Amino acid sequence: MTTTSLASLASEPLFGLPLPEIWFGLLFFILAMFLFLDGFDFGAGALFAIRDDEHEREQLLAAVGPFWDGNEVWLVVFGGAMFAAFPAVYAEVFTRYYLLMFAILGALIVRGLAPEMYEQREDERWQRWWGRAFVFGSVVAPFLLGLFVGNWMLGTSSIVTLPGVVVGLVVVALTIVDGVAFVRLKTRGSLRTELRPHGQWAVVAYLALVVITLGYVYAAYPTLREKLLSPLVLGLVVTSVVLGGIYVVATRQDRFYTAFVAGGGLVFALVAVVARLMYPTIEPGTNLTVGDAIVSTLPLNIMTIGTSILLPLIFLYFAVLYSAFSGPIEAGEGY
Amino acid sequence: MLDPVIASRLQFAVTTIVHIIFPVMSMGLAPFLIYFTWKEIRTGKPIYEQLRRFWTRIFAISFVVGTVTGIVLEFEFGTNFGVFSTAAGELFGGPLAFEGMMAFMLEATFLGVFVFGRERVSDALFFVSSVAVGVGTWLSAVWILIANSWMQTPRGYELVTENGDQVVRLVDPMAAYFNPRFFWMYVHMQNSALESVALFMAGVGAYYVFRHHVWGYQVENVGFWETTLKIALVALIITAPLQVIHGDFYARHVFETQPQKFAAMEAVWETESYVPEYIVAFPTSVQDLLDPRAKEIFGIGIPGGASWLASGGDPQATIRGLEEFEGPQPPVAIVFWAFRMMVGLGFWFIVLAFWGGYRWWRGELFQDDLLHKALMASSLLGIVAVHLGWITTEVGRQPWIIQDVMKTSEGVSTGLTGAEATATLVGFVVVYTGLLVLYAYVVVRIIRAGPPAGSDLAVIDGEQPQAPPAEVSVDDDD
Numbered sequence: 001m002t003t004t005s006l007a008s009l010a011s012e013p014l015f016g017l018p019l020p021e022i023w024f025g026l027l028f029f030i031l032a033m034f035l036f037l038d039g040f041d042f043g044a045g046a047l048f049a050i051r052d053d054e055h056e057r058e059q060l061l062a063a064v065g066p067f068w069d070g071n072e073v074w075l076v077v078f079g080g081a082m083f084a085a086f087p088a089v090y091a092e093v094f095t096r097y098y099l100l101m102f103a104i105l106g107a108l109i110v111r112g113l114a115p116e117m118y119e120q121r122e123d124e125r126w127q128r129w130w131g132r133a134f135v136f137g138s139v140v141a142p143f144l145l146g147l148f149v150g151n152w153m154l155g156t157s158s159i160v161t162l163p164g165v166v167v168g169l170v171v172v173a174l175t176i177v178d179g180v181a182f183v184r185l186k187t188r189g190s191l192r193t194e195l196r197p198h199g200q201w202a203v204v205a206y207l208a209l210v211v212i213t214l215g216y217v218y219a220a221y222p223t224l225r226e227k228l229l230s231p232l233v234l235g236l237v238v239t240s241v242v243l244g245g246i247y248v249v250a251t252r253q254d255r256f257y258t259a260f261v262a263g264g265g266l267v268f269a270l271v272a273v274v275a276r277l278m279y280p281t282i283e284p285g286t287n288l289t290v291g292d293a294i295v296s297t298l299p300l301n302i303m304t305i306g307t308s309i310l311l312p313l314i315f316l317y318f319a320v321l322y323s324a325f326s327g328p329i330e331a332g333e334g335y
Numbered sequence: 336m337l338d339p340v341i342a343s344r345l346q347f348a349v350t351t352i353v354h355i356i357f358p359v360m361s362m363g364l365a366p367f368l369i370y371f372t373w374k375e376i377r378t379g380k381p382i383y384e385q386l387r388r389f390w391t392r393i394f395a396i397s398f399v400v401g402t403v404t405g406i407v408l409e410f411e412f413g414t415n416f417g418v419f420s421t422a423a424g425e426l427f428g429g430p431l432a433f434e435g436m437m438a439f440m441l442e443a444t445f446l447g448v449f450v451f452g453r454e455r456v457s458d459a460l461f462f463v464s465s466v467a468v469g470v471g472t473w474l475s476a477v478w479i480l481i482a483n484s485w486m487q488t489p490r491g492y493e494l495v496t497e498n499g500d501q502v503v504r505l506v507d508p509m510a511a512y513f514n515p516r517f518f519w520m521y522v523h524m525q526n527s528a529l530e531s532v533a534l535f536m537a538g539v540g541a542y543y544v545f546r547h548h549v550w551g552y553q554v555e556n557v558g559f560w561e562t563t564l565k566i567a568l569v570a571l572i573i574t575a576p577l578q579v580i581h582g583d584f585y586a587r588h589v590f591e592t593q594p595q596k597f598a599a600m601e602a603v604w605e606t607e608s609y610v611p612e613y614i615v616a617f618p619t620s621v622q623d624l625l626d627p628r629a630k631e632i633f634g635i636g637i638p639g640g641a642s643w644l645a646s647g648g649d650p651q652a653t654i655r656g657l658e659e660f661e662g663p664q665p666p667v668a669i670v671f672w673a674f675r676m677m678v679g680l681g682f683w684f685i686v687l688a689f690w691g692g693y694r695w696w697r698g699e700l701f702q703d704d705l706l707h708k709a710l711m712a713s714s715l716l717g718i719v720a721v722h723l724g725w726i727t728t729e730v731g732r733q734p735w736i737i738q739d740v741m742k743t744s745e746g747v748s749t750g751l752t753g754a755e756a757t758a759t760l761v762g763f764v765v766v767y768t769g770l771l772v773l774y775a776y777v778v779v780r781i782i783r784a785g786p787p788a789g790s791d792l793a794v795i796d797g798e799q800p801q802a803p804p805a806e807v808s809v810d811d812d813d
């Protein structure tokens with residue numbers, strides 16, 4: 001790199017782009033990718049609780065098997081991107097919700113380990129306990145993540161807060177919506193037919209919880225009222241309701257892809273609402289704005305160049321992975 | 336209640352020491368898996384499919400545990416070392432983000448294909464995924480070691496004050512990322528991963544070879560274990576001498592860039608020349624164990640050895656003693672003994688490599704029970720050496736979290752209470768003990784079960800084998 005180009009990288013944002021805003025958006029995009037992809041994993045795990053049949057359980061595990069790891073990396077990248085672009089926020093929020101962060105990690109550890117362990121042995125006691133661990137991790141991890149996002153968004157000073165808990169439930173409901181759509185897409189037979197009603201009630205519960213949350217925020221946080229009533233947020237809420245309707249219809253008519261895509265759309269709409277309610281602050285707890293918290297120009301430019309090369313590659317990897325395992329899994333698949 | 340600084344440091348130590356086991360396994364196994372996959376596709380010989388499938392199972396479980404323990408570490412920078420993260424985010428966050436996007440994404444997606452996809456994708460794509468997984472694991476080490484080496488030899492930055500806080504500002508990314516330490520650290524780390532896995536494979540192979548040839552049990556697939564042992568020995572013969580050779584250069588580099596750490600590694604308190612290097616050191620009293628001073632240690636030393644190591648060949652060279660450095664010292668005992676044990680193990684592995692090579696050359700590899708026992712006993716020592724090396728590196732850097740820029744005690748999150756930090760520390764000790772037990776249990780089960788039997792090959796797991804397992808014929812061409 002020549003000195004002149006390095007000097008300009010250090011002094012002005014790449015192509016004069018509004019990089020702080022772009023990184024704010026990117027951060028939430030990564031969060032949404034994580035909630036969408038790992039969300040259907042979590043949902044599949046939650047469904048484990050209500051399926052006792054050995055064959056069905058094997059199918060549930062086989063359906064998520066090849067994807068789990070790739071999906072979880074989006075959380076790692078979320079942490080990395082926040083650390084790299086907004087280090088002060090990373091430090092502040094993670095320290096403030098210290099015990100919550102470790103509870104999330106604990107749930108993720110259980111969640112990650114359980115399917116591996118479940119497959120290790122055939123005997124019933126072993127599988128019963130690891131099955132429970134799998135369900136536990138799959139429900140508790142998204143709940144705590146929702147709690148975290150809710151707290152962060154509202155800048156709460158304690159860990160267990162009413163709005164945080166409701167957002168946690170919102171996220172759990174959403175993972176079940178996505179999980180049902182995913183499992184129905186990936187399996188045949190009894191799972192496909194019998195999970196249909198679960199998807200329908202989950203999406204209704206989800207929408208109801210979203211409305212409750214927003215209503216609560218409206219009542220309890222007067223400063224956010226204006227943003228809540230902004231056309232963007234209202235539009236996103238309406239979009240969610242429409243997507244919920246599409247989901248229900250598609251689920252009824254066994255249009256698996258449509259239901260899956262509608263479920264994914266719900267995740268992006270939800271995360272967009274969260275981002276909108278936060279912006280222009282990124283750390284409402286200390287009123288830190290995006291502009292205050294962003295790192296300096298040189299690292300930001302480097303990150304931007306790197307990310308614009310890597311993100312398309314990442315989509316390519318996911319395309320390879322998902323196309324290698326497209327369609328319903330066959331009996332006996334596994335490694 | 337522990338002090339939050341102490342508890343955070345202990346917690347970071349516990350969680351990284353557990354984490355590093357799994358990357359070592361996966362970084363070390365990756366090249367072997369690429370080789371097995373290549374040979375399987377090119378030759379179609381069942382032994383390579385067996386090798387690939389057997390070691391993939393160990394890789395997969397290591398990877399899962401590596402993932403869950405790795406996320407913990409990433410979070411800990413924010414939760415426990417908040418001041419450090421805020422101050423050094425520009426230099427430190429970037430590499431971690433790149434690690435995620437460049438390395439983990441590649442590794443984790445293609446691992447799905449590699450572990451589950453043999454029947455679903457073409458040979459070519461299958462081979463590509465084995466390479467992608469390997470490249471991913473090795474790239475993740477690039478970025479994490481960039482981050483760590485920068486803490487040892489920080490370059491390419493300037494200190495500025497922002498809102499009253501000292502912040503490290505990136506000014507020269509090339510100088511910062513490719514700081515002087517990075518190259519040595521990367522070479523030494525990756526070779527140690529290969530060496531550790533070679534030792535592990537050799538130990539497992541030796542176990543079955545020993546049972547079969549020495550104890551006379553009928554071992555199924557004995558050819559598989561014989562081949563495993565031979566492949567492992569080849570890898571050990573290559574990596575063991577290399578580790579010691581670049582370890583030597585590395586030590587000189589540490590002397591030049593972190594003289595205080597080097598003095599602690601050698602327990603040199605007073606500045607001196609012609610300092611001996613104790614290969615075998617005995618404390619003359621408990622006091623010396625806890626507070627070693629090179630002059631008072633009894634041992635077999637190479638006269639002028641430490642000076643020689645520091646200067647690259649001059650036994651008369653002067654080493655600055657710890658007393659010359661102001662402020663707190665690193666805990667000398669830990670650094671001194673950890674370094675000694677790593678070096679000792681390094682030489683022991685060379686002995687093993689040549690002993691095994693010699694027996695093989697004589698055609699007695701499968702008969703030497705003492706060798707088998709030594710290999711079995713050493714199968715985990717590579718990982719132990721890695722731990723010792725990292726302890727030397729990290730404890731030796733104290734009191735600095737960023738050498739000469741920020742003290743560890745200043746880097747800990749300000750809002751953190753002793754109660755919180757202690758609670759999570761205790762939680763980790765409990766959870767990680769369980770994690771290690773489970774991991775060991777699973778790995779032992781995989782080893783017990785052995786490779787898929789010959790008649791099982793190329794059919795999907797879970798289906799009934801058509802015939803009782805047949806003895807697999809193996810050629811000895813390696």
Ligand code: HDD
Nearest residue numbers: 520523524527579582583585586678681720721724725728
């Ligand atoms: C199989 C493992 C293994 C073996 C046999 C050795 N090492 Fe090592 N060593 C490591 C594994 C390791 C490591 C765990 O990978 C470290 C920690 C950080 C790093 O880059 O490598 C390390 C660090 C490390 C350091 C500290 C660098 C620092 O403070 O940043 C030095 C000076 C050496 N080594 C030198 C040696 C010498 C002279 C050896 C043999 C004679 C040797 N190592 C054998």
Ligand code: HEM
Nearest residue numbers: 344347348351352355479482483725726729730735736743
């Ligand atoms: C995986 C191999 C590693 C091991 C076994 C290891 C071990 C340790 C140990 C024992 C400590 C405690 C030192 C003390 O407080 O006395 C420590 C501290 C620390 N290490 Fe490492 N480390 C490893 C890799 C890394 C890497 C790659 C990074 C950075 C990217 C890192 C960053 C830190 C930080 C920030 C601390 C806390 C501050 C400090 O005590 O200096 N470590 N590590």
Ligand code: HEM
Nearest residue numbers: 357358361397398401402405406408409439472475476479
């Ligand atoms: C102390 C600082 C460290 C941090 C913050 C850290 C972070 C992480 C994270 C977040 C993951 C999970 C990635 C995934 O989801 O796939 C991971 C896994 C991994 N880490 Fe670390 N890590 C550290 C130390 C190290 C060191 C020292 C190495 C090796 C040189 C290393 C190599 C790997 C590898 C190869 C993986 C892939 C998983 C596996 O193979 O087990 N890490 N690490």
